[in-house]
Amino acid sequence: MKPPQSLWRCWSTKISRGYCAIRLPLMKSASNSQTRLCSTEVQGNLSPELIKIMEQRLSAIECRSVALQNFLDQPETLPSDYANANREFRKLRDSIDLISELRAKQKEVAGLRTMMRECPEDREMMEMVTEELDQTEEEEKRLQKLLLNSLLPRDDADVRDCILEVRAGTGGEEASLFAMEIFKMYERYSQKKGWKFEVVDIAESDLKGFKEATAAISGNGVYGKLKFESGVHRVQRVPVTEKSGRIHTSAISVAILPQANEVDVQLRNEDLRIDTYRSGGSGGQHANTTNSAVRITHIPSGMVVSIQDERSQHMNKTKALKVLCARLYEIERIRINSGRSKLRAEQIGSGDRSERIRTYNFPQGRVTDHRVGITHHAIDDILLGEDLDVFVDALLLRQEMDAVASFSSVNT
Structure with a gap:
């Protein structure tokens, strides 16, 4: 399903006009001036369509949080089920805290608007309420942007x-x-x-x-x-x-x-063929009399990593394993979630x-x-x-x- 056109037009217009949460120096371009873009959090005001969609998600999170809390309060809950529910509840906790803040601000906004409707003739009161309403609405928008950022898909490897x-x-x-x-x-x-x-x-x-x-x-x-x-x-x-x-x-x-760690990629000794040889080329003369260079072949994938930059064979082996793990980890990430990554061969071309x-x-x-x-x-x-x-x-x-x-x- 395609995103609402009005939503995309709204955000595209903000970019083209140079709206940005953080102001940065202008840079020279083909037209001599172009605003540098930045990305630290969702930019600009959220469109009504996006707020409506986000509210649906927030309501679902609130309902799920209540259900989990009720489940955790049941004394007959099995330990394994309790652990799983508690883990999910903890993941929702930050979002629930933000949602609670947002709901409080929304309640304040509603109250202030009611006051404005009830005392339209009191100019001094109207000025005070209007100023307070502006500040509260800005805080409401800030919380909405924070919540949207928390709901957007993230790459754990970032x-x-x-x-x-x-x-x-x-x-x-x-x-x-x-x-x-x-x-x-x-x-x-x-x-x-x-x-x-x-x-x-x-x-x-x-x-x-x-x-x-x-x-x-x-x-x-x-x-x-x-x-x-x-x-x-x-x-x-x-x-x-x-x-x-x-x-x-x-x-x-x-x-x-x-980069990967030992938990991400488990290398078995029987899957590795490690060869050592004398370093050569510029910078390698110091090692020409010793077998300090290392070549590691990952037999299941056929992937080969060769390192000869260091004087020590041990250090070259450590570096080679780090690179090999990164390559294998990227392939596994793609296999699990091919929609959010590209195959290393496609990256390199x-x-x-x-x-x-x-x-x-x-x-x-x-x-x-x-x-x-x-x-x-x-x-x-x-x-x-x-x-x-x-x-x-x-x-x-x-x-x-x-x-x-x-x-x-x-x-x-």
């Missing part, structure tokens, strides 16, 4: 750390050089956010670019912030290897994977220049994200990690908008 994988695709050495720049862009962005950025492994090209590079990024809600960076990033510029000055188009692929989510055009000094239609004319600031939030926030806001539309569709 709070996790992540694994970043960058691979050179179409374009040879130029793609490898751009892969290095993008990898360092995320490193600078992570530093700006106060996250921990740990290089896991890098395979360099002849010109010191990155054929493949992997990092582990740790911090508050890292995966939820970066997950939409997965896909093919295209670059248009004159390569350093180009003698005639022609502009070339190359592509790299980025994958953002949520083939590296072909036609499969793009974002284009970095150096001659014009612009970066365009094709999913949200935003162009930013400060490519150097993007690559320095300074303005990457222009796209990250817009993509998160679009996800929020889709969740609101999905919420309306499911509950109508």
